[in-house]
Amino acid sequence: MNAYATAAEMLALCEQEKISISELALRREVEMTGLSREEIFAKMKTYFQTMRASIRHGLEIRTPSTSGLSGGDAAKVFDYAKSGNALLGEDLTRLVAYSCAVLETNAQFGRIVATPTAGSSGIVPACLVLLEETRGIDEDKLTQALFSASGIGIIIAGNAFLAGAQGGCQAEVGSASCIAAAAIVEALDGTPERACAAGTFALINTLGLVCDPIGGFVEVPCVSRNGMFAVHSWLAATLALAGADPRVSLDDAIFAMRDVGRRMPRELRETSLGGLAICPGACKSKLKN
């Protein structure tokens, strides 16, 4: 039996079986679906390859999207990363470029993998591909890390939400940052407990993020936000790997995210009725189109 509904239960199972979160998530999927371990792993591996391709595709984009609200920034950040003078250093600047690239691909009808949603689909792929390039981690291990991400994602889905319409951007980009941070830690051989700490650091620092995209398009602020919050995941993993203590559990962080989401006014939950969506400049740019 590999069923769990909370992070506490998940950690107890990992401890009992002496396995990682990713291994538990994989066993659970086998048990739930009746499919073979190989079939499930192979499907996840194609998703990883699609993620990598969505980054490459996005870095080539030089033209604006149909709405004119995105296009070309990922390429600019990527060039800046290689300039030798990047403020954040080359690697982390590339991380930003990769995450933006997926969202630009998404805005221009390219193929992406929702992780967990289309609007937050840059963060997990960017973090894993940067690990591949900078740490030489192989495709199988990164595929395994996607199960670390899903293993924590199902707890968020079951106890809070993943849709901006339900919980605001904290439910999308917050959740994506949380599962990406945990995946980074497990990919670097951190313990399940440290992976949860990383997820907790990511989630408690995204609480309150609203979903107010201009014109209802998944572009402003979504493209830059994915870029910036990929770094946020990296920082959360850094805190956890250093041994820092988030002082609250992952279950508490998820509880808080749900509480904040429930109190969030409808206008700020993917309705385009508040925030950036109604700022005077946004209305003007909409009129132009």
Add this chain to the structure above:
Amino acid sequence: MNNTYSAFDIIGPAMIGPSSSHTAGAVRLGLLARGICGGGTAFYPNILIELHGSFAATGEGHATDRGLVAGLLGLPPDDDRLKDSLKLAQANGINIEFRKVDLGVNAHPNTARITYLFPDGERLSVTGASIGGGSVVVREIDGFETELNGELDTVVFWHMDRPGFLARVTGLLACIEVNIAAIQTTRRMRNSEALTIIKIDAPLPPDCMSVLRKIPFVRRLLAVPKLP
């Protein structure tokens, strides 16, 4: 507490953007309508697509129109021909007209009604909603209320409401050991036209369809494959 989310509810689906509900969901709705209309076996050149609520308001930017048409053409949600689906339909001699409509307060904000206009003047309409994350549900077929979501293989019977109809169908399915997950029957009124949807755990063997068609009072029968 029970948690039934799959790893692939979190990671996935692979899709063409920009929106899981407005683009990927639209493709899946188109695919279901295609199945309900008889899929690739027939050629119906005139289709009316009515968009309601958020589908009407922000559908264009999210390529809801192109997504629906991609589905009607049988393309999966991650096929990158999606962006050219309107041209692809045109090249195949299919005329598609779009209209913005108000289907009332009870309709889900992301609703589309797809009507096939047959050359003999007959129509077939499918009304469905994209309810989030790419999940969809067909709420109505030809005015009959339904709950068809494409998660399982489904057979759809257009028939007359007569005693013993369901017994005959289920009896036949029992003979070939087809497991039924759910049955839904709706009728205009007693003794009149009815629609029955049967969700099953595996696709029906193709030779079984001709036998099911021989059941008295079946006017039309279609197998709708489960969604990718």
